[in-house]
Amino acid sequence: MKTHALAQTQFLSAQDVATLVAKMGLAAALDRMADYIYADFLRWTDFDKCARVASHSAEGVIELMPVADAKTYAFKYVNGHPKNHLVGLPTVMAFGVLADVDTGVPELLSELTLTTALRTAAMSAVAARTLARPSSKRMALIGNGAQSEFQALAFHYLLGIEEIRLFDTDRAATDKLIANLQHTTLRLIPCASIAEAVRGADIVTTVTADKTNAAILTPELIEPGMHINGVGGDCPGKTELHPGVLLGASVFVEYEPQTRIEGDLQHLPADFAVTELWQVLRGKAPGRTTESQVTVFDSVGFALEDYSALRFVRDVAKELGLGQLLSLIPALPNPKDLFSLVRPALSAASPRQANADAVPLEELVHAA
Amino acid sequence: MKTHALAQTQFLSAQDVATLVAKMGLAAALDRMADYIYADFLRWTDFDKCARVASHSAEGVIELMPVADAKTYAFKYVNGHPKNHLVGLPTVMAFGVLADVDTGVPELLSELTLTTALRTAAMSAVAARTLARPSSKRMALIGNGAQSEFQALAFHYLLGIEEIRLFDTDRAATDKLIANLQHTTLRLIPCASIAEAVRGADIVTTVTADKTNAAILTPELIEPGMHINGVGGDCPGKTELHPGVLLGASVFVEYEPQTRIEGDLQHLPADFAVTELWQVLRGKAPGRTTESQVTVFDSVGFALEDYSALRFVRDVAKELGLGQLLSLIPALPNPKDLFSLVRPALSAASPRQANADAVPLEELVHAA
Numbered sequence: 001m002k003t004h005a006l007a008q009t010q011f012l013s014a015q016d017v018a019t020l021v022a023k024m025g026l027a028a029a030l031d032r033m034a035d036y037i038y039a040d041f042l043r044w045t046d047f048d049k050c051a052r053v054a055s056h057s058a059e060g061v062i063e064l065m066p067v068a069d070a071k072t073y074a075f076k077y078v079n080g081h082p083k084n085h086l087v088g089l090p091t092v093m094a095f096g097v098l099a100d101v102d103t104g105v106p107e108l109l110s111e112l113t114l115t116t117a118l119r120t121a122a123m124s125a126v127a128a129r130t131l132a133r134p135s136s137k138r139m140a141l142i143g144n145g146a147q148s149e150f151q152a153l154a155f156h157y158l159l160g161i162e163e164i165r166l167f168d169t170d171r172a173a174t175d176k177l178i179a180n181l182q183h184t185t186l187r188l189i190p191c192a193s194i195a196e197a198v199r200g201a202d203i204v205t206t207v208t209a210d211k212t213n214a215a216i217l218t219p220e221l222i223e224p225g226m227h228i229n230g231v232g233g234d235c236p237g238k239t240e241l242h243p244g245v246l247l248g249a250s251v252f253v254e255y256e257p258q259t260r261i262e263g264d265l266q267h268l269p270a271d272f273a274v275t276e277l278w279q280v281l282r283g284k285a286p287g288r289t290t291e292s293q294v295t296v297f298d299s300v301g302f303a304l305e306d307y308s309a310l311r312f313v314r315d316v317a318k319e320l321g322l323g324q325l326l327s328l329i330p331a332l333p334n335p336k337d338l339f340s341l342v343r344p345a346l347s348a349a350s351p352r353q354a355n356a357d358a359v360p361l362e363e364l365v366h367a368a
Numbered sequence: 369m370k371t372h373a374l375a376q377t378q379f380l381s382a383q384d385v386a387t388l389v390a391k392m393g394l395a396a397a398l399d400r401m402a403d404y405i406y407a408d409f410l411r412w413t414d415f416d417k418c419a420r421v422a423s424h425s426a427e428g429v430i431e432l433m434p435v436a437d438a439k440t441y442a443f444k445y446v447n448g449h450p451k452n453h454l455v456g457l458p459t460v461m462a463f464g465v466l467a468d469v470d471t472g473v474p475e476l477l478s479e480l481t482l483t484t485a486l487r488t489a490a491m492s493a494v495a496a497r498t499l500a501r502p503s504s505k506r507m508a509l510i511g512n513g514a515q516s517e518f519q520a521l522a523f524h525y526l527l528g529i530e531e532i533r534l535f536d537t538d539r540a541a542t543d544k545l546i547a548n549l550q551h552t553t554l555r556l557i558p559c560a561s562i563a564e565a566v567r568g569a570d571i572v573t574t575v576t577a578d579k580t581n582a583a584i585l586t587p588e589l590i591e592p593g594m595h596i597n598g599v600g601g602d603c604p605g606k607t608e609l610h611p612g613v614l615l616g617a618s619v620f621v622e623y624e625p626q627t628r629i630e631g632d633l634q635h636l637p638a639d640f641a642v643t644e645l646w647q648v649l650r651g652k653a654p655g656r657t658t659e660s661q662v663t664v665f666d667s668v669g670f671a672l673e674d675y676s677a678l679r680f681v682r683d684v685a686k687e688l689g690l691g692q693l694l695s696l697i698p699a700l701p702n703p704k705d706l707f708s709l710v711r712p713a714l715s716a717a718s719p720r721q722a723n724a725d726a727v728p729l730e731e732l733v734h735a736a
Contacts, residue, residue, distance in 0.1 A: 014698035079472020104447020275538035
């Protein structure tokens with residue numbers, strides 16, 4: 001009987017994933033994550049897709065992001081609360097699950113706070129490899145918060161970016177980034193303004209956290225041939241790019257129905273043409289076609305990337321022997337006999353005790 | 369600094385909830401669960417509600433059920449796979465999360481397989497207390513699978529049902545139910561047919577698992593004054609009641625937009641009038657008005673009931689000191705410095721190693 005094995009869930013904590021990355025190295029982790037995302041985007045049409053389900057409140061948003069193919073179901077829970085740093089918490093926290101489509105068993109539960117930063121950076125790199133000019137060496141990085149180092153390293157390792165020009169309204173964030181990446185060969189240049197950071201850049205990455213309709217990049221800052229990697233405009237009312245920047249560019253998205261709601265695209269007419277990235281990766285649509293073309297990847301984060309990320313941590317954790325088993329689903333000798341779990345409790349209280357206080361019965365607890 | 373405390377998630381395993389029920393007793397557990405559901409249904413208008421998000425496959429369905437008020441967000445993951453018993457797994461498995469709306473922190477992760485059976489039975493009892501005749505003593509229970517004992521006991525403890533007439537196409541399921549409930553004062557009578565079980569019953573509960581459009585109850589079986597507690601018709605293509613049964617009855621539902629899609633209601637015209645139960649509980653709409661009226665609770669299971677169930681297990685587990693802390697969200701000394709989790713990994717691989725095999729570096733692992 002394989003009941004017990006089937007009903008167990010593999011759990012990866014935040015520390016497990018940190019250990020996983022430490023063991024394989026950040027460069028290899030980002031590279032392999034990008035491979036997983038690329039492979040799944042090539043299978044785009046195999047997936048049952050929907051826009052994520054968001055619950056908005058005054059302080060932020062909580063979202064569920066499900067996706068499935070014929071074999072595996074995945075979902076991510078993720079929040080976005082820009083003021084969280086005031087109480088010592090990350091702006092974005094996440095976890096996710098891989099489940100078996102044939103039985104519904106949740107096979108993996110993993111932290112995704114750290115993993116989301118890795119997957120978002122890897123996704124940006126996958127897009128930029130096909131949309132940025134191959135000769136790109138210099139990037140502007142606007143927003144130097146929790147995700148910024150991951151973006152910097154993904155472009156360094158996977159695209160060969162050598163110089164990054166930094167800007168954040170909080171200079172302490174920029175200093176933290178520089179300190180964190182001091183042992184790399186990246187040239188990191190703090191700038192006094194967005195304009196200074198963007199000037200002469202091959203790629204501009206925006207990854208800011210304010211939940212407002214900002215216009216961090218305006219049309220006069222954009223130079224011919226730039227690739228804009230817009231990461232921080234990712235929910236209704238939260239944008240980073242002036243509409244004029246999109247109007248003057250070729251715009252690429254993950255999943256069009258979701259990006260129309262959440263992306264920088266939200267302020268443009270519904271008939272403004274965009275291209276889904278998977279079509280470029282599959283060779284069904286052109287990516288960059290000229291040196292002078294301005295390209296925008298209006299990235300909001302799509303459930304399929306988390307499916308890839310969960311596959312990645314599951315596979316690597318297995319290779320490295322990380323994680324532990326969690327009893328999230330009961331193991332039942334007879335699956336039709338769920339009641340067997342509480343049978344010892346039946347004689348613990350008669351109907352007349354239904355409204356009385358709980359009576360701790362140690363022998364029942366130990367029998368249960 | 370309270371970072372660490374804030375970022376921790378309370379975890380309740382299937383065994384923890386079984387222990388919780390054993391400690392307080394099943395009667396008290398069902399009674400208190402019903403109190404929680406009732407209290408939350410009275411606050412119906414405080415909640416941000418949506419129909420659940422379902423992913424259907426050949427073998428079953430996987431669903432996410434989110435709901436939130438201004439303070440607390442809840443969601444449940446639940447599957448329905450009728451053939452799971454063939455591989456030793458329950459048909460329905462579930463887990464859920466309570467999160468803080470102001471920060472997005474997942475404060476509780478709990479098993480909900482066992483808990484769902486308790487909450488579904490308690491929900492049925494809450495509905496029947498206002499819809500069934502107060503003199504009800506005899507129930508028919510069609511479908512004697514994993515949820516049946518919980519339904520039997522909820523009606524026994526919370527409504528005073530004394531006799532239950534049982535039918536299942538699998539006689540072994542009925543025998544299991546009788547064995548499980550042998551120590552109660554319930555009179556349990558196995559019947560050879562649905563008609564025999566239903567005849568003379570005050571309440572008819574249907575809780576079958578087949579994912580088909582069945583007509584377990586047909587109009588000629590229905591007697592004046594019956595209350596029908598329809599639990600098993602709960603997703604598109606899965607019904608238990610002949611449309612004629614609904615047409616001849618007053619029909620009550622949890623959340624109308626969801627029940628129109630998933631309930632026995634799915635085969636009726638969109639303008640067939642139904643009443644949401646919360647309106648009856650709040651005194652805004654009539655429930656049963658005559659002795660001879662036939663009432664139907666077309667129950668599909670709504671996210672708010674899981675919100676109540678999660679509140680219930682959280683509160684009782686705290687009182688009883690059950691559960692453990694889980695590191696689902698990383699604790700960061702500086703919340704803007706997510707990179708600190710993987711900083712030790714930075715020097716583990718240079719860009720040139722990005723495609724090389726992972727190099728286990730024990731000292732880095734221990735530092736991480």
